[in-house]
Amino acid sequence: MWDYSAKVQEHFYNPKNTGPLENANGVGDVGSIKCGDALRLMLKVDPQTEVIEDAHFQTFGCGSAIASSSALTEIIKGKTLDEALQVSNQDIADYLDGLPPEKMHCSVMGREALQAAIANYRGEEWKDDHEEGALVCKCFAIDAVMIEDVVRANGLVSVEEVTNYTKAGGGCSSCHEAIEEILEKVAEEWSAEGGAAAATPAPEPAKPAARAQLTSYQRMRKIEEVVESIRPTLVKDGGDIEIVEVSGKDIYVNLKGACAGCMMEQATLGGIQQKLIEALGEFVRLLPAKLLTEIH
Amino acid sequence: MKPIYLDNNATTACDPAVVEAMLPYFTEQFGNPSSMHSFGNKVGGAIKDARRKVQALLGAEHESEIVFTSCGTESDTTAILSALKAQPERNQIVTTAVEHPAILTLCEFLEKDGYIVRKLGVDKRGRLDLDEYKSLLNDRVAIVSAMWANNETGTLFPVEEMAELAHARSIQFHTDAVQAVGKIPMDLKQTRIDMLSLSGHKLHAPKGIGVLYLRRNTRFRPLLRGGHQERGRRAGTENAASIVGLGVACDLALQNLVHENTEVRRLRDKLQAGILARVPHAFATGDAGPAGKRLPNTCNIAFEYIEGEAILMLLNKMGIAASSGSACTSGSLEPSHVMRAMGIPYTAAHGTTRFSLSRYNTEAEIDRVIDAVPEIVARLRKLSPYWSANGPVDDTERAFAPAYA
Numbered sequence: 001m002w003d004y005s006a007k008v009q010e011h012f013y014n015p016k017n018t019g020p021l022e023n024a025n026g027v028g029d030v031g032s033i034k035c036g037d038a039l040r041l042m043l044k045v046d047p048q049t050e051v052i053e054d055a056h057f058q059t060f061g062c063g064s065a066i067a068s069s070s071a072l073t074e075i076i077k078g079k080t081l082d083e084a085l086q087v088s089n090q091d092i093a094d095y096l097d098g099l100p101p102e103k104m105h106c107s108v109m110g111r112e113a114l115q116a117a118i119a120n121y122r123g124e125e126w127k128d129d130h131e132e133g134a135l136v137c138k139c140f141a142i143d144a145v146m147i148e149d150v151v152r153a154n155g156l157v158s159v160e161e162v163t164n165y166t167k168a169g170g171g172c173s174s175c176h177e178a179i180e181e182i183l184e185k186v187a188e189e190w191s192a193e194g195g196a197a198a199a200t201p202a203p204e205p206a207k208p209a210a211r212a213q214l215t216s217y218q219r220m221r222k223i224e225e226v227v228e229s230i231r232p233t234l235v236k237d238g239g240d241i242e243i244v245e246v247s248g249k250d251i252y253v254n255l256k257g258a259c260a261g262c263m264m265e266q267a268t269l270g271g272i273q274q275k276l277i278e279a280l281g282e283f284v285r286l287l288p289a290k291l292l293t294e295i296h
Numbered sequence: 297m298k299p300i301y302l303d304n305n306a307t308t309a310c311d312p313a314v315v316e317a318m319l320p321y322f323t324e325q326f327g328n329p330s331s332m333h334s335f336g337n338k339v340g341g342a343i344k345d346a347r348r349k350v351q352a353l354l355g356a357e358h359e360s361e362i363v364f365t366s367c368g369t370e371s372d373t374t375a376i377l378s379a380l381k382a383q384p385e386r387n388q389i390v391t392t393a394v395e396h397p398a399i400l401t402l403c404e405f406l407e408k409d410g411y412i413v414r415k416l417g418v419d420k421r422g423r424l425d426l427d428e429y430k431s432l433l434n435d436r437v438a439i440v441s442a443m444w445a446n447n448e449t450g451t452l453f454p455v456e457e458m459a460e461l462a463h464a465r466s467i468q469f470h471t472d473a474v475q476a477v478g479k480i481p482m483d484l485k486q487t488r489i490d491m492l493s494l495s496g497h498k499l500h501a502p503k504g505i506g507v508l509y510l511r512r513n514t515r516f517r518p519l520l521r522g523g524h525q526e527r528g529r530r531a532g533t534e535n536a537a538s539i540v541g542l543g544v545a546c547d548l549a550l551q552n553l554v555h556e557n558t559e560v561r562r563l564r565d566k567l568q569a570g571i572l573a574r575v576p577h578a579f580a581t582g583d584a585g586p587a588g589k590r591l592p593n594t595c596n597i598a599f600e601y602i603e604g605e606a607i608l609m610l611l612n613k614m615g616i617a618a619s620s621g622s623a624c625t626s627g628s629l630e631p632s633h634v635m636r637a638m639g640i641p642y643t644a645a646h647g648t649t650r651f652s653l654s655r656y657n658t659e660a661e662i663d664r665v666i667d668a669v670p671e672i673v674a675r676l677r678k679l680s681p682y683w684s685a686n687g688p689v690d691d692t693e694r695a696f697a698p699a700y701a
C-alpha cells in the first residue's frame with residue numbers, strides 16, 4: 001500500500017470540484033486511458049480580469065491522480081491566469097503534504113492540464129513535449145528517459161557520474177543495475193556509431209555537477225581505498241603499487257616489480273585511473289612517480 | 297465490522313492449527329536436525345513427517361522427491377538454473393507470456409547471457425495454443441516452465457498434457473504451481489512433470505517456506521551448495537518450524553480439497569455473477585465461463601473506464617481487501633503483463649480487480665462485497681472523463697470496446 005499523506009487521502013476520498021463545469025471557457029485534456037491516467041481540467045475564467053472563478057476536474061486514474069486534480073482546482077481558484085501559470089507540480093505535491101516518488105507524475109499531469117486549459121482559453125495550441133519513462137531511481141523519482149538523455153548529453157560512463165548529474169542512484173543504490181543497463185545500452189550505440197562518436201564519452205570533460213564535495217582527507221582516503229583494492233591483483237602478478245604524491249588532479253604512483261617498465265605499465269595505469277575517476281566522481285590523472293622527480 | 301479478506305492469491309492467513317504446531321519449534325524443539333543428540337533427533341523426525349504430508353498432497357511417488365526451499369521464487373529459480381546447468385548442450389527455455397515475475401524476470405536475465413527464451417502467447421481468455429507449443433519443442437530446449445494456475449486470473453494450463461509432450465522430446469518440464477497446490481487435486485506420480493514449485497504462504501502456511509518437487513532421476517544441479525541438508529540438493533539449515541507448519545497446512549489442504557472445489561467455488565461464482573449483474577461495462581477476465589478451466593477461488597473482474605488503485609482504496613475503506621492489475625498499484629507505467637497478453641483493452645486493463653477467496657470466507661462476506669462494489673464503481677465513473685451520465689462517452693476509445701462480456 002502506498003504511504004499516502006492524510007491530505008492525499010482526504011482529497012481522494014472527498015475530492016473537491018468534481019464533474020463537468022457549466023459554461024467552462026477553458027478546457028485542458030491530458031493523458032490517455034492507455035497510460036492509466038487522464039485528466040480533464042475545466043476553467044471558468046472572467047474575461048475582464050482573467051481571474052479563474054471556478055475550476056472543475058474529471059480524472060481517470062489512481063488515488064493520487066484524483067487527489068492531485070482535486071488539489072489543483074483548489075489551488076488555482078481565485079488566481080489570475082498568469083498567477084496560475086506560476087503553479088508548479090511541486091506546489092501541487094506540497095499542497096498534498098508530498099507524494100510518493102512513483103506518483104510524482106500525477107502532479108506533473110496536473111500542471112500540464114493547467115497549461116493546456118489556459119492555452120485553450122487563450123486560443124493557443126498546447127503541445128505535450130514531456131516524455132516519461134519507467135521509474136528507475138525510486139529515492140529521487142528519476143525515470144529512464146531522463147537518465148538516458150543526461151548520459152547521452154554528457155557522455156557519462158559510470159553510475160557515479162549518473163548520480164552526480166541526476167541524483168539517480170544516490171540513495172538506497174538498489175537501482176544501480178538498472179542504471180548500468182542504460183549506460184551499456186548507450187555505450188553500445190556509441191560504439192555502433194563509430195570511432196568519432198565513441199570518443200565522446202571520454203571522461204576528460206567530466207564536470208562534477210551537484211556532487212557532494214569530499215573533504216581533502218576523505219578524498220585522500222578514497223584514493224587509498226581504490227589503490228588498496230587493486231594491489232592484490234598486482235601482487236599476484238609479482239608487482240605492486242604505492243602512492244607517492246597527490247597534487248590536485250595528478251596522482252603520482254610507483255609501480256614496482258614485474259609491473260614497472262613492463263609493456264603493461266600504461267595499460268595498468270589507465271585501468272586504475274578509470275577506477276579512481278569512478279570512485280571520486282571527478283577527473284584525475286595517474287602518473288608514474290618518476291615524472292614527479294623530473295619536475296621538481 | 298470485521299474486514300473481509302479477498303486477497304488470498306497474494307498471501308493467506310496462517311491456519312491456527314499451523315501456528316500451534318509450529319510454536320514448540322521456536323522453544324523446546326530448537327535443535328539442529330543434523331546434530332547427533334536428542335535435541336536434533338526430534339526435529340529430524342518432525343521434518344520427515346512434514347515431508348510425507350507434502351508428498352501426500354502432491355501425490356508424489358517418493359518422499360525424497362520433496363525438497364524444502366525458502367519460497368516459491370527460490371524453487372522456480374532452482375528449477376530453471378538446474379536444467380540449464382545440467383544440460384549445457386541445450387540453451388533454450390520455453391515458457392509463457394503470463395508467468396509470474398519469478399520466472400519471467402529470471403528468463404530476461406538469462407537472455408542477457410545468451411540463452412534463448414520462447415514465450416507462448418495466450419488467447420483473449422488466457423489459454424495456450426498447444427499446436428504452437430508443440431512447434432517450439434526441439435532438442436535445444438533445456439526446460440519448459442509453465443504455470444499450473446495463473447495468479448491473476450486463476451486460469452489453468454493443461455500442464456499434464458504439456459509435460460507428456462515435453463517428455464516425448466526428452467525435455468525437462470517444470471510447473472510453477474504456487475497458486476494451484478491445495479486448490480485443485482493433483483497426483484504427480486501419474487504425470488510426467490519433472491519439477492514443481494509451491495509456496496507455503498499461499499496455502500495457510502507461513503511466508504518464507506517453499507518446496508521444489510523433484511522427480512526421481514531428473515538431472516539436477518543445486519542452487520545453494522554447502523551442507524548436506526535435503527540430500528545435498530538444497531544446503532542451509534532447515535527452517536524447521538516453517539517446515540512443520542507447511543506439513544500441517546498440506547494436511548489441512550488435502551482435507552479441504554472437496555470443500556474448496558464445491559463451497560469456495562460456489563461463493564466465487566456467486567460473487568462474480570452478483571457483481572456482473574449489478575455493474576454495467578464489467579467482465580470477468582481469464583477462462584471465466586461456466587465451463588472454463590479456472591481455480592475455484594479466483595475471479596478477476598475488469599471494470600471499464602476506471603482505475604484499479606482507486607477501486608482498491610475505496611474497497612479498503614469499506615473493509616474489503618482485494619488487488620489489482622493496474623499499473624498504479626505497482627508503480628510501473630504499464631498495466632499487468634497478464635492482461636496485456638490476453639489483449640484486454642487499456643480501457644479495461646487498468647481497472648482489473650482480483651478477488652481471491654479462501655475456505656475462511658463466508659456467504660455473508662460475499663453478500664457484503666456484492667453490495668459494496670456497484671457503488672464504488674459508480675462513484676469513480678462519475679469522476680472519470682470517459683464516462684457521462686449513463687455510459688461511456690462516445691469517442692475513439694469506444695472503438696476498442698471489448699467483446700469479452
Ligand SMILES: Cc1ncc(COP(=O)(O)O)c(C=O)c1O
Binds near residue numbers: 305495
Ligand atoms: C504463480 C506464482 N509464482 C511464484 C510466486 C512467488 O512465491 P514466493 O512469494 O513464495 O516467492 C507467486 C507469489 O506471488 C506466485 O503467485
